[in-house]
Structures are given as structure tokens and as C-alpha cells.
Amino acid sequence: MPYTDDISDLTPDQVLLKQEAHRFAAEVLRPTGAALDDLPPDQVIASGSPLWDAFKKAYRAGHHLRGFPPELGGASLGPLESHLVGEEFGWGNSGLSISLGVASMPFRFAAMSGHPDLMRELVMPFVEDTEGRYIGCWGATEPNHGSDLIIGGDNPDNHLDCSAFRDGDEWVIRGQKSSWVSNGTIATHTLAFLNVKPELGMQGIGVAVVPLNLPGVTKGPPTNKLGQRPLNQGEIFFDDVRIPAHYMLAEPPFTAGGLDNTLAGANAGMSSTFSGVARAAFEEALTYTQARIQGGVPISSHQLVQKRLFDMFMRVNASRALSRKANQRLQSGLPTVHYSMAAKVFATRTAFDVASDASELCGAMGMVKGVLVEALMRDARAALIEDGSNDTLSIAGAQHLLG
Ligand SMILES: Cc1cc2nc3c(=O)[nH]c(=O)nc-3n(C[C@H](O)[C@H](O)[C@H](O)COP(=O)(O)OP(=O)(O)OC[C@H]3O[C@@H](n4cnc5c(N)ncnc54)[C@H](O)[C@@H]3O)c2cc1C
Numbered sequence: 509m510p511y512t513d514d515i516s517d518l519t520p521d522q523v524l525l526k527q528e529a530h531r532f533a534a535e536v537l538r539p540t541g542a543a544l545d546d547l548p549p550d551q552v553i554a555s556g557s558p559l560w561d562a563f564k565k566a567y568r569a570g571h572h573l574r575g576f577p578p579e580l581g582g583a584s585l586g587p588l589e590s591h592l593v594g595e596e597f598g599w600g601n602s603g604l605s606i607s608l609g610v611a612s613m614p615f616r617f618a619a620m621s622g623h624p625d626l627m628r629e630l631v632m633p634f635v636e637d638t639e640g641r642y643i644g645c646w647g648a649t650e651p652n653h654g655s656d657l658i659i660g661g662d663n664p665d666n667h668l669d670c671s672a673f674r675d676g677d678e679w680v681i682r683g684q685k686s687s688w689v690s691n692g693t694i695a696t697h698t699l700a701f702l703n704v705k706p707e708l709g710m711q712g713i714g715v716a717v718v719p720l721n722l723p724g725v726t727k728g729p730p731t732n733k734l735g736q737r738p739l740n741q742g743e744i745f746f747d748d749v750r751i752p753a754h755y756m757l758a759e760p761p762f763t764a765g766g767l768d769n770t771l772a773g774a775n776a777g778m779s780s781t782f783s784g785v786a787r788a789a790f791e792e793a794l795t796y797t798q799a800r801i802q803g804g805v806p807i808s809s810h811q812l813v814q815k816r817l818f819d820m821f822m823r824v825n826a827s828r829a830l831s832r833k834a835n836q837r838l839q840s841g842l843p844t845v846h847y848s849m850a851a852k853v854f855a856t857r858t859a860f861d862v863a864s865d866a867s868e869l870c871g872a873m874g875m876v877k878g879v880l881v882e883a884l885m886r887d888a889r890a891a892l893i894e895d896g897s898n899d900t901l902s903i904a905g906a907q908h909l910l911g
Contacts, residue, residue, distance in 0.1 A: 511787075532571070654686070663710075669703065677752065681748070714758060793820060845905075
């Protein structure tokens, strides 16, 4: 690999962490991602699929506890460490990295509530899981609600359709989540955003953890999509599903602050993952252009190719710097969501542009199925919409700047 990643500002412990994450990315995530990319979505999740082996290896290595505190077995990663692991995992495979990241979401939020019954019933089984049996997802978007979740906050007539109402000691859930829910088809639990007070519009959201083996839950088929194909996605339907009252983790007014906190974490994570995707594409281009002989010389000897390579190097490093900043801001306690949004928009755009340039430099080879840059370009394309379209996030970010 001709590009040596810069580790000059890392402590010896951080270098070790990065090396360990890189080893997992190179040995598990990248080969599993390549094998799954070519499969139809139902075979990606079929029993015997390499997906399950990757999940098992990740849980056995404790990667499912990345966001958990040390007393629950988590690594308690600092901001730079979070970026380092996220970048390596993204370098390995973005779809699998996101699948593993979102798998912990309902359990992390349940742990934050600290409710003793939730700790016993949900959190500890997840923490002790070494087989990948407990898989979470985030059920926010719906067939009729996507970007308006992020920038529709001040319209009282616009609310989610999937709703919950209180009935004694239980909440009853009715409605559906969209086919974009990551891990939707394979998840055992969801962190569901539910319309609890319609008169408050998008501020009337309640957040509940919902086991997906309850009576009344059904799922759609896995979604077939362009990029991040190893990432399972699919609809979830709720037909009067009853959960105990303590499974409702947060009730309205779920102010913009609540959604902002969720997005701040998710967008910062996306920026690290897609800094890794951009780096992977750059490395491929650097290797290929030195190996490819055309007209008797390596194509890397042409000045225009050199200019393109340098431009890629520059953008990869800018993306990494902004992602590190977003992660630092996330743990600082300061208002942060606009930094996370900036980093997500920049990193995913950079990943797409760099993967596209890498594909261009590979000539016809860049179009071939099974060649890494082709998959990286598709994966990055999906990221421009994921966790909020880049346009929507830019508008929301600007609104934060304008106060
Ligand atoms: C790979 C992937 C993973 C995902 N994972 C999850 C998940 O785990 N959980 C989940 O709940 N959802 C998930 N999503 C859904 C994702 O959050 C939505 O797709 C996204 O928020 C956009 O919503 P939409 O697709 O409904 O597009 P729409 O909201 O219909 O938007 C379509 C286009 O219109 C533009 N647009 C819309 N409104 C405005 C406006 N007011 N001003 C300017 N432009 C506007 C948008 O920018 C976009 O380009 C995922 C999506 C993808 C692609």
C-alpha cells in the first residue's frame, strides 16, 4: 500500500487501537463486504450468509459495545479514538460498519435511561451477547416522512403517522416505518420515533424501545439498493403492539434538542466512516496508477494524473480533520449538531467525489464489478441521503448558525 496513513499525532495507545481496528476491518469487514455486495438482499441475510459470521466476530471482539461506558464493558472511547475506529471500519466496509453501529442503538438509549428493569431485560443481555443475537435498529423515517423530520419541526400540522397512545401501564403502537430502516429486517429491537402528541407536530415525538418479537409486529422484504448492499434495510409494521410503560424512554415535548442530539451522534459517526471510504478509494487509485503501464509508462507519470492524486490526498485529509473536529465537539458538551452536519455532508461528498475520481483513474477497470472502487462509489452515493440528505442537513445546519 503506497499511502502510509499519518499517525504522527497519535499516542502509542491510539496507534495500537487504530491497528487493532484496521486488522478487524481488513480481515473481517472488507472480505465479508465484498462477498455480500454481489448477493440479492434476501441472500445477504439468509442463514449461512457470511453476514452472521461477521456479526459474531464483532460481538466476540466487543465491538458492539463501542458506545457503552466501561462499567458495561464499553471502551469509553474519547473523540479521537472514536474517529480512528470509525475511519478504519469505514475503510473496511461502510455498509457493515453502519449495520454494526446501529445494532447497539436501542440498547445504548435504554442504558442511558438507567431504569433497573430495562437494564435487566434489555441492556445486560445485549452487553453479554457474544453471538450477535441482539440486533438493534433506528425506526425514524416513514413512507410519508423523511427530510421533514429534520427540517419540518415548526409546522404543528406535520407529524409522524406511526403513533403510540397510553393504555394503563402500557403503550400501544400503530403504524409503520419505512423500508430505509437500517437492520430493519434482521433487528430484534428498534429505537422507535413515535407520534405521541400530534398537536405538537414533529415536537410531539416519543422515543421507545420496542422488542420486535411482540405480537402485532411484521416486517417487509429486505430492500434492494444501489450501494451499501451488505447493510440490510426494510420496513417494520406495528399493528396495535403493546409495550410496558417503562419502554417509552422519552416523551414530548421532544424538542429539536432531542432529535439534534441523536443526529449529532449519528452524523459524526457517518463522517468518520466516510473519511475511511474516501481513504480506501484514494489508496486504490494510488496503487493502480503506479501499476498500470500505458504507452510504455505508468499512468502516474502524467501530470494530470498526479494533480488528481494530490487533489484526492488533500480532500481525504480535510475530511478526516473535520470528522475529528465533529467528534471532539460531540464530547465537549458544547452545542454541536452543526459541526456534525458539516462533517457528515463534507465527508460523504468527499467520499463520493474521491471514489468517482478513483474510478476514472482506473479507466474501464473502474467500471468492473468486483473492483473495489466501483463498490466504494456506489456505497458513497447512498451516504449522500443516509442519516438526512446532504441538502436537508445543510439547511438545518445553516438554521443553527443563524440561531
Ligand atoms: C443507506 C440509508 C440508510 C438509512 N438508514 C435509516 C435508518 O436506519 N433509520 C431511518 O429511520 N431512516 C434511515 N434512512 C432514511 C433516511 O434518513 C432518509 O432517506 C432521508 O432522511 C431522506 O428522506 P427521504 O428518502 O424520504 O427523502 P425526501 O424527504 O422525500 O427528500 C427527497 C429529496 O428532496 C429534498 N428535500 C426534501 N425536503 C426538502 C426541503 N424542505 N428543502 C429542500 N430540499 C428538500 C431532499 O434533500 C432530497 O434530495 C436511511 C437511508 C439510506 C439511503
